[in-house]
Amino acid sequence: MKKQTLANSKPLMGKIIDKQEECDDTYNFLIDLPVKNKTAKPGQFVMLWVPGVDEFPVGVAGYENDVLELGIAKMGPGTTAMLAKNIGDFVGIRGFYGKSFQTPKNINHLLIGGGFGMTPLKFLTKNLIERDDNLSIQIFEGARTKSKLMYLDWLQNLHEKDQIIFNVCTDDGSFGYKGFPTVALEKFLEESETPSVLYVAGPERMMKVIFDIGKKYENVIDMQMSLADRYMRCGFGICSYCAVDPTGWRICVDGPVFNTKQLEQISDFGVYRRLDTGEKQRI
Amino acid sequence: MKKQTLANSKPLMGKIIDKQEECDDTYNFLIDLPVKNKTAKPGQFVMLWVPGVDEFPVGVAGYENDVLELGIAKMGPGTTAMLAKNIGDFVGIRGFYGKSFQTPKNINHLLIGGGFGMTPLKFLTKNLIERDDNLSIQIFEGARTKSKLMYLDWLQNLHEKDQIIFNVCTDDGSFGYKGFPTVALEKFLEESETPSVLYVAGPERMMKVIFDIGKKYENVIDMQMSLADRYMRCGFGICSYCAVDPTGWRICVDGPVFNTKQLEQISDFGVYRRLDTGEKQRI
């Protein structure tokens, strides 16, 4: 029992061994961690310390042979400083934190995301295509414009190899169909007679919309959404800045992935979040 | 490497589950320890905390199934308080500390002891009789008078079963031959043509005498002596009150058992020890 406490440590310094532009203002990093035998699961995240600047949560996009893959999108000072890092630089990693996606067998896996929400979905995709008990794997990605679509080449390639079905759209129609991912999603759900699980990661307002859609379909047996629009300090459940009302669940340990039953109990969902002061802010 | 430091803990509270008078002013205790899988070896000792009174080193007389056997001889306040303890009482144990006897194959094992020095030798005897690669196991025990002989019945019984040869003597002739253990020891060494190792535990002056005798015989291939006439505080090598000159070896971790080669380098041996103040005292 005692060993259960404080399973985590100070930031472990990992060396950046690869950096690639992924899309506009978004880079893919490979970070070599000085650990062995730590496993990550899709949906989990790490706290990324950009030394001297900031520490913030980022989803795990992949993890193999102690090499961590992250996808970072420019937001403010912290992410900008990270994007300025180069191969050979050290950054601090704490984790892996949080609960992962739960993936039943013999269902349609519908992965819906946008922006940096695509990072856990990439990891999830990688894991799912290695299995042979799926009805289908479908990605629904949306962005403002083509240059903002994350993992575009990678997903198109998988689509061509028939490993996934890639539904892609942009607000301006510069790639895929013009409109929101919900269009293709609803179309599929209407036509499908087999059970599906939705895995969603993106802006909370978008997730709320999808949640309301999903509830209308009986063939949606579960929805799992990653609540990433919350301020985090500790990442391991001690500070409570990330908590949701009225359950007191902490996104960092009780989430970030919540299922339908849980999401129904979270009155904040899509409504408000807590700031770094503890004050509430509308989403 | 890190894990190597501070392998020990605060006193573990063990429950006394048996207490037997062993001989005059000397009791045998069985103590149930709240641990699993800690193994003790003959020659090692524990720090025994008699709560509220004192903590002092005592040799391990046996260890099986997490039950520790100790033999305690009355000396001053600490041992007196221990002798007043009864079944059901708790005492604190730290350990197991120190280096054990090293027992080669196909030799005569000559165990020479007196007083509480017999406790590690009992443990050693128990281990040796379970082996089938011994030329002989011989115990040389001496005491002032019969009622001071430790483990008398136990050793006589082993002798009768031919598991050991028990050479016993008293200063007053009340049991065994009259005289010192060295008499029987020298007699054996003179007649024997096979290699022997001496394991000695008792007052340091007696050990020094035996050491000088042993050096005269070529068939004595090693002498291992347990230096128990030293003041100890920590038991794990941090305080240095138990150290010997000029090597700086700490009896508690580098000993208490030293071999011939080591004993030759210890200029204190049989000469002086350090008190609780760090001052030297002639032995």
Add this chain to the structure above:
Amino acid sequence: MSLITKIGSIDIRNPLILASGVMGTSYSTLQRIYNGGVGAVVTKSIGLNSRKGNPNPSVFALNEIRSAINSVGLANPGYQVFREDVEILVKNHVPTIVSIFGENENEFSEILNGLKDFPVLAFELNLSCPNTEKGGIQIGTDSEAVFQIVKRLKSETEVPLWVKLTPNVSDVIEIAEAAVNGGCDALVAINTLKAMVIDIHTKQPILGFKKGGLSGAAIKPIGVRYIYDLYERFEDRIPLIGAGGIMSGEDVIEYLLAGASAVQIGTALGVAYPENMIKFFISKIKKYMRENEFKSISEITGGAH
């Protein structure tokens, strides 16, 4: 055998209290931990205005010593906003202690007066946070200031006042005496110890604020010593509430024996399943009481003296 715990005029259902700053920023986590089984909860320290606290990293674990370091630094929404959370807690009958901090007597007084209409269990005066540039730390080491603040607040409310002591002082007894003379109803010890961690790869302090406070198992022998020393001085003239590195039911007993009437638990509850941890603590305390034939918590208090 009963776990009901008396702290001066207050009764709580068991001696475990959630420490300030741990899962204490919103009503919902406080409610959850209370539902999880503790006797009472202390809120994050609340100040006059909303504060962002210190930049991240501001909390991380040091698992080699089963501890944590933090420089959250009194991030809080300000007492006016926090009234909303207190209101829900009180409505839901959660025994709540509101921790408050201020830069001086007047600030403390304003916050207290802004919250005192709620029937909270007590106010805890945080005189000891080491993570602010000014304020906290100076006050908690100045016995005259402590006396004045406590006396003033005492005259302004009927609600019990607890004073939380810092271990970063030469002579805790002097500060404690000032608090007791000022009229406080219980002493809480200890807060975190001044500490820091430097990363040798990047040659930088890891915490965004550079310096922080150490909590968790590393500080337990220090906290026990504080409670022991305070009990030696005051015996049962003032209830003592022990805190610092309590990671098990056995640790709770150790603090009680040292002289505590109740304990606060922080770092140990920053885990995936705090409810299990609380249950485990309580079952260990009950087992100990059974085996040692204690009928009540207060019989254990001070037993090591």
Add this chain to the structure above:
Amino acid sequence: MSLITKIGSIDIRNPLILASGVMGTSYSTLQRIYNGGVGAVVTKSIGLNSRKGNPNPSVFALNEIRSAINSVGLANPGYQVFREDVEILVKNHVPTIVSIFGENENEFSEILNGLKDFPVLAFELNLSCPNTEKGGIQIGTDSEAVFQIVKRLKSETEVPLWVKLTPNVSDVIEIAEAAVNGGCDALVAINTLKAMVIDIHTKQPILGFKKGGLSGAAIKPIGVRYIYDLYERFEDRIPLIGAGGIMSGEDVIEYLLAGASAVQIGTALGVAYPENMIKFFISKIKKYMRENEFKSISEITGGAH
């Protein structure tokens, strides 16, 4: 790349110094640890007369937090007897720092004068032992007393004077300033933290003296903070020697980056093979210097500021 370490006017072969009280009661253990590879050794604190110290238990490990607690309490043979050991160390060219303690200025002076004919590396004034009923702890928290003692002793010897600081104070800077103004040649921080451990079975403090001092990994974040704060105040105007919980070569680097010129290691060397530990520390330090292209120890000092 060189490990040679400058502490004011003194050079030692590497930054590792054996801390006072650990394997420091006799010349033979000190010699052994020096042969094992450290740059210098500090003796157990030596007083006016022989002292038995406190009853046992007086030292034990707390392995859950990789630490130890002790209440040895200045057990020592008195300076007259200890001269014999110092003589051998000096004869054998062991760079020796003699730690001394006294109840007041005159005692310190008598001891210093009784030993100053030996060419030791330095005297370390232990103003900070928390294990005596009177003496130590009071002096080390009283800046006026610290100033007077240092000034007086400085006028009586050419041998460098180091002052060892206690972490059990409200404001270490004030004490440090007093020592520096008195003319000391280096500051050593930290000594152990006031602590205790109670056994819940027998309901008794375990240490024979009841209370003791905490050392080892638990106090490292506290020690690093002290050195960082002192360096912030004094920069390179006075050499700082870091101590507290150094359990690895990486920990040594952390202290150097915080501002230490050298470090003292105690608890970590209380193991079966201290020589291996020292070698391991040194190899890690070298590796770090190589990888980070440091040519000398002094380049690392203060690097985190």
